Amino acid sequence: MAMTTNTTPTSSSALDIGKRKHARIVGAVLIALAVLVGLVFGAGSDGNAVFRLSRPNDALVLPDLSVPAMQFNYIIAGLLAFLGVRQFLRGGVRWSSLSLGIGLALVVVTFLVWATAGKAFSLTGMLQATMVRAVPIALGGLAGVLCERVAVVNIAIEGMLLAGAFTGALLGSVFGGITGLAAAVAVGGLFGFILAALVVTYRMDQIIAGVVINLFVLGLTSYVSSQVFQEYRSLNNAPVFRAIKVPLLGDIPVIGPMLFYQNIFVYGALIMVAVATYYLFYTRNGLRARAVGEHPRAADTLGIDVYRTRFIHVTLGGMVAGFGGAWFTLGSVGRFDENMTGGRGYIGLAAMIFGRWHPVGALMAALVFGFADSMQQKLALLQTPIPSEFLAMAPYIATIIVVAGFIGRARAPAADGQPYIKE
Numbered sequence: 001m002a003m004t005t006n007t008t009p010t011s012s013s014a015l016d017i018g019k020r021k022h023a024r025i026v027g028a029v030l031i032a033l034a035v036l037v038g039l040v041f042g043a044g045s046d047g048n049a050v051f052r053l054s055r056p057n058d059a060l061v062l063p064d065l066s067v068p069a070m071q072f073n074y075i076i077a078g079l080l081a082f083l084g085v086r087q088f089l090r091g092g093v094r095w096s097s098l099s100l101g102i103g104l105a106l107v108v109v110t111f112l113v114w115a116t117a118g119k120a121f122s123l124t125g126m127l128q129a130t131m132v133r134a135v136p137i138a139l140g141g142l143a144g145v146l147c148e149r150v151a152v153v154n155i156a157i158e159g160m161l162l163a164g165a166f167t168g169a170l171l172g173s174v175f176g177g178i179t180g181l182a183a184a185v186a187v188g189g190l191f192g193f194i195l196a197a198l199v200v201t202y203r204m205d206q207i208i209a210g211v212v213i214n215l216f217v218l219g220l221t222s223y224v225s226s227q228v229f230q231e232y233r234s235l236n237n238a239p240v241f242r243a244i245k246v247p248l249l250g251d252i253p254v255i256g257p258m259l260f261y262q263n264i265f266v267y268g269a270l271i272m273v274a275v276a277t278y279y280l281f282y283t284r285n286g287l288r289a290r291a292v293g294e295h296p297r298a299a300d301t302l303g304i305d306v307y308r309t310r311f312i313h314v315t316l317g318g319m320v321a322g323f324g325g326a327w328f329t330l331g332s333v334g335r336f337d338e339n340m341t342g343g344r345g346y347i348g349l350a351a352m353i354f355g356r357w358h359p360v361g362a363l364m365a366a367l368v369f370g371f372a373d374s375m376q377q378k379l380a381l382l383q384t385p386i387p388s389e390f391l392a393m394a395p396y397i398a399t400i401i402v403v404a405g406f407i408g409r410a411r412a413p414a415a416d417g418q419p420y421i422k423e
Contacts, residue, residue: 027088030103034080041110042077045069047118055124059251069117073110080106112375115384126371126378127258134363134370135269135331136161136341139324140348141355141362142269142276146317147192148357149280150310151293151415155210156195157321158345159217160188164325166221169336172238172329180238181264181326188322189315191217196314200307203419218339225338240334241265265323265331269363272320276359289313293413296420306420321345347395357412372398 049069053062083099112121140157147154164184172180191213198209229236244267246260259270280286289309291299296306328340347369348362355361373395379386 024088026100027084027086030080030084030087030099032084033103033107034077034084037073037080037107037110038077041114042070042073045073045114045117049113049116049118050120051116051123052120053124053254055122055257058253058257060253062253064120065123067113069113072113076106076110108371108375115379115382119382121378121382124254124257126374127254128261129374129377130367130371131258131262131266132331132370133373134366135265136324136327136344137348137351137369138269138273138363138366139320139327140345141351141366142272142359143317143321143324144349144352145280145355145357145359145362146276146313146320148352148413148416149293150289150313151296151413151418151420152196152199152310152314153206153210153417154192154195154314154317155207155349156191156213156345157210157317157348158341158343159210159214160191160318160321161325161328161341161345161348162214162221162339163191163217164188164322165328165340166217166224166325166336167322168326169236169238169329169334172326173235177239177241177330180330181241181323184326184330185319185322188325189319192315192318192321193311195318196311199419200310200314203421206417206419214345221336222338225336229336236335238329238334241331263331265327268323272323273359273363280359290413293415296415300420300422306422310420324348343396353412369395369398 047069049067049072051065051067053065054060080103083103087099115121140161143157143160144154164187167187168180168184170180171183195209195213198204198212199206225236241263243261243263249260250256252260259266278286280290288299288304291302292304292306292309299309300306325341329336348366351362351365351369354365354368355363376392376395
């Protein structure tokens with residue numbers, strides 16, 4: 001009994017030591033970021049960074065925001081140093097992740113100020129592009145949430161996005177944008193149904209099944225793109241859905257163009273996230289779906305059809321991914337190019353994890369990745385001294401930083417990835 005009594009405090013003490021060590025590591029990182037900002041972004045800044053908050057045709061025009069680059073970055077460097085020293089000395093375990101998040105956000109701000117020093121930059125345009133580029137990632141993350149909440153790991157999101165993009169371009173070119181969009185959703189749902197059949201009915205390894213679908217879609221679309229679209233270009237010339245301005249709301253400075261002057265894909269993504277959140281957390285069927293993901297055997301004893309629930313949600317996840325894939329063609333360039341999704345499905349999975357398997361969390365994470373994606377394009381226009389290849393890496397670097405630094409105590413559904421065998 002004495003040994004049992006002494007075990008709990010010892011393990012608790014070891015856990016506290018590990019947390020304090022993590023907090024000190026965060027403090028050291030923040031101090032290193034402060035040095036980086038001071039030596040590179042502070043000393044290397046010259047002039048004012050001008051951020052345009054309005055566009056010439058906006059109903060309400062705000063004055064430009066002018067920031068003295070060098071002074072601003074030195075102030076941020078001092079703030080980072082303060083956060084780092086405080087974290088390092090006091091070991092603020094509870095606030096380590098928050099401090100790191102604030103620190104990384106401040107570094108991004110100083111980077112923008114440094115890159116814009118002596119130039120002008122449209123902040124409104126960048127935020128609008130952020131929202132647009134977050135759409136396929138948010139929809140990929142939402143597809144992952146719908147699947148993993150019923151304990152099915154959907155690695156095939158990348159293939160579903162690519163299938164949706166291809167189908168939208170092909171049928172959109174022949175029959176019009178609405179038909180192409182509906183077909184993209186249907187094809188995404190078809191691949192979701194196939195994935196569900198492989199992993200639920202035949203209990204195939206979920207990771208392998210997802211990889212098989214990804215490789216199949218990539219090979220098929222690459223062949224058609226190189227052999228058919230090259231000869232019959234009319235089959236790869238789909239119409240693009242234009243932006244629709246919401247009256248009054250679209251005239252709000254900064255926020256209006258970002259949220260209320262977008263195309264159907266942005267509005268659709270926001271509506272889907274809201275509906276999925278309400279469904280999963282405020283309805284009886286949503287509770288049953290989450291029960292299947294947490295403890296399928298207990299759910300089965302309560303009369304919930306585990307197989308049917310998984311089939312429905314994985315198919316719905318595929319439909320969401322198909323809608324997101326159509327964005328690449330019908331919502332962006334109007335044509336299909338080989339492997340044009342560029343790994344956005346995998347980034348969507350990272351957004352799902354960062355968002356803690358919650359639709360709103362996945363959307364917020366997608367905005368982080370969308371910001372990194374739009375930033376590399378906008379900074380290329382400013383002719384920053386950073387090579388374009390490094391700027392193109394920005395979304396993937398953001399993925400690594402976010403997943404490595406912010407997951408922390410995020411917990412997947414308990415039965416995630418585990419096949420269920422009904423007794």
